[in-house]
Amino acid sequence: MSDELLKQHRDAIDAIDAQVLDLLNQRASHAREIGEIKGGGVIYRPEREAEVLRRIQSINRGPLPDESVARLFREIMSECLALEKPLSIAYLGPEGTFSQLAATKHFGHAARTVACSSIDEAFRLVEARTHDYVVAPVENSTEGAVGRTLDLMVTTPLKICGEVVLRIHHHLLRKVPGMDGIRRVYSHAQSLAQCHEWLNRQLPDGVERVSVASNAEAARLASLDETACAIAGQAAAERFALVKLAENIEDEPNNTTRFLVLGYQDVAPTGKDRTSVIVSAPNRPGAVHELVEPIARYGVSMTKFESRPSKAGLWDYVFFIDMEGHVKDAPLADALAALRSRASYVKLLGAYPQAVI
Ligand SMILES: O=C(O)C(=O)C[C@]1(C(=O)O)C=C[C@@H](O)C=C1
Structure with a gap:
């Protein structure tokens, strides 16, 4: 590439950067004004942020990918919000x-x-x-x-x-290079489980697996002991200056x-939301089936159904249900009303925008 051509492009970038900077500051001024209008009220507005990110992706003409522009605007909104009130x-x-x-x-x-x-x-x-x-x-x-x-x-x-x-993504981290002399591997119990197969295949016999409170704690412990290693992510590797002995060791590639x-806030509908509830059913045959029947009848998509012991009585359970839609919108509102009439207990945990990035 000729030097002249390079200079032309760089000059163009300089001019564009000056415009981008000016526009960013104009945007920030509007956000600050909005902060004044909100007074002491709730500053962070998840429904508006989801709307901004989805709109940016829908009008993006590239060459930047949708995910990249969403990430950039995520940071722009973060800085604008901080002008209103740091979170x-x-x-x-x-x-x-x-x-x-x-x-x-x-x-x-x-x-x-x-x-x-x-x-x-x-x-x-x-x-x-x-x-x-x-x-x-x-x-x-x-x-x-x-x-x-x-x-x-x-x-x-x-x-x-x-x-x-x-x-x-999990990595095997150590203070020094090489697998020789490793006696134990620290990690959170969930991460040890997520890398179970890899550890079985790759770790020398007799290496002890020790579960600790978090992966970052595992990395910290490994940074103090050359005979130990840790399973943790990139951020912990950098924070404790550890060597990556192996990368992406999670058994499930889509982990x-x-x-x-x-x-403390309710969130308005965005058109692409999720609603989470806890319910419990009377303890009799068919009760759980009756409980969830309205969800299917009103055509609501259930994205999670998880049971947990209620701690109120032996073999007594509560159910965590996630559904697509917002509690204020039909058909979910109707399905929830029907569910309420059948459940012995319902707690609305929240209705919120589905993750954008
Ligand atoms: O629209 C608002 O309510 C704003 O405060 C502006 C803004 C933004 O930068 O776009 C910032 C913070 C909110 O969480 C949502 C959006």
Whole structure:
């Protein structure tokens, strides 16, 4: 390529950057004005953010892919929102966990993420309004439900106002290169399970598998001990300066975790939403079937049905149901009304936009 041609393109980029910068600041000024209009009210508006991201994808003409433009606008909105009010997001720490990655994916880098020592603590701090939102894992495509999050949903006054879907890649990490002299591997129990087959095949005999509170904690422990390694993600590898002995060791190539975003707010419909409820059925034959029958009858798509012991009595269960649609829109509103008349208990956990990116 000739130097002259290169210069022409770079000059064009400089001119465009100046326009982009000006437009970004114009956008930010509008967001700040909107913040004034909201007064002390709720600043973060998940329904509007989903609408902005979906619209951007629908009008995108490339060459940037839809996912890339959505990511860029995710960050732009994050900075605009921070001008209105900086948000603080509680997650299961320490720094470098997938929960932190999920929080940043959803709220962008301008939100402050706050590491908590347990999912319980993260919920408590948001319930006490010390932080604005909690991001908590709820299910993994390989390992199923995250029981502790489901149990907390039964009693929390918080509402679900969003969801985050995160592809999970696990790496085998160590302070020094090579597999020689490894005595133990640390990780969260779910990650050990998600890499079970790979570990069986690749780890030398006699290596102990030790489950710890989080993958980031596993990485921290491995950074202190050359005879140990950890299973964790990229963020933890970088944070603790560990060597990647093997990449993407998860047994299931589409390994994905879904997280919920909870706070004190209801979210308006966007046209592509999900509604989550907890229900329990009277303890008699056919009760569960009767309970879910209206969901099928009204043509509502049920995307999750999960049972958990209710802790109220032996063999007594509550059911976590996710449905496509918003509680304020037909046909879900009708299906839920019918379900309420049959259930012994119903708790609406929230209606929120389906994940966009
Ligand atoms: O539309 C709003 O309510 C805004 O505050 C603006 C904006 C944005 O940057 O587009 C920022 C934060 C909200 O969560 C939603 C959208």
